[in-house]
Amino acid sequence: MYLSKITLEPSSQAAREILRLGPKGSYGSHQLLWTLFSDQDNRNFLFREELGVAGLPLFYTLSQTPPQTDSPVFAVQTKQFAPSLKAGDRLAYRLRANPTVAKKNDSGKSARHDVLMNAKRAAKTGKEKTGKEKTADQISQLMYEAAKGWLADEHRQRSWGLTLDFLPDASNYRQHRSLKPNGREIKYSSIDYEGVLTVTDAAKFLQRYAQGFGRAKAFGCGLMMLRKLAY
Known part of the structure; x- marks a missing residue:
């Protein structure tokens, strides 16, 4: 696997690409990043988009092949990524x-x-059943509790080869709309999780890590950023 950090070059061509992304949202980002993997027939990368310097997009990608580094639009830093993990990490x-x-x-x-x-x-x-209406804050709390419960689901943790040390922080819930070239609208949601996990099955975890976690992987979801902790 290859882990890459990708920024936009300060060029007129990059500026045109940013304008072109507009209504396409994450789908447009995915299509633009795919130009770095033009030798692949099928998507073989995950990506995460963040705000970089001066509000410009900053991308992280995890791919099975290295991205092209001679792009006039992107500045690419890439390294081979083969983490050595064991149960208990x-x-x-x-x-x-x-x-x-x-x-x-x-x-x-x-x-x-x-x-x-x-x-x-x-x-x-x-509310319809009990006649008691919840406040907006109570509803928001229930929504975020449901999001945390999704990630903390015991079956999901086992199938991913990990356990969560504690319930994750969850923030930045967003509903997205992206347009495909044919004008079809795509709707999906995303939420950011943060926390600490313990590996229970290294082979299973790394297999899932390469595939991505959850759905909407073509729209910037599923890439887990990791940092090893001391025992």
Whole structure:
């Protein structure tokens, strides 16, 4: 695997690309980053977008092949990434994820729903049943508790080869809208998690790490940033 830090060059071409990203949102960022992996037919990278210097986009990517470094648009710093981990290792993590839950609709078909909005709807349904209306702060708290519970789900932790040392901090909940070239609108949500985890199965964890955590990986979710902690 290769871990890369990617910034935009101070050039007129880069400025044009920023303007072009506009309504495309994270989908546009994904398409732009893909130019660094033009030798690949299918996406083989995860990415995370942050605000860099002067409000310009800053990207981190995790890829199976190294990105091209001769781009007129990007300045690329890349290194091979092969962490040596074992059960019991503790890691500080940051993760932008798209927490969803499968629910059946009226026709009996299963569909994915935003975990936080699902909690919000449940709070309103509770009001209809009890006649007691929750405050906006109470509803917000329930939404964030649901988001934390999604990441802390025991089955999910086992399947990912980790345990959370404590419930994560959760912040920066956002609902996104991106446009594809054909004009189709894509809607998804994201939330930022931060905390400490312990590796329980290194092989399973690294396999999941390479694949990304959760959904919406083409839109900047799923790349976990790690820092090893002392025992």
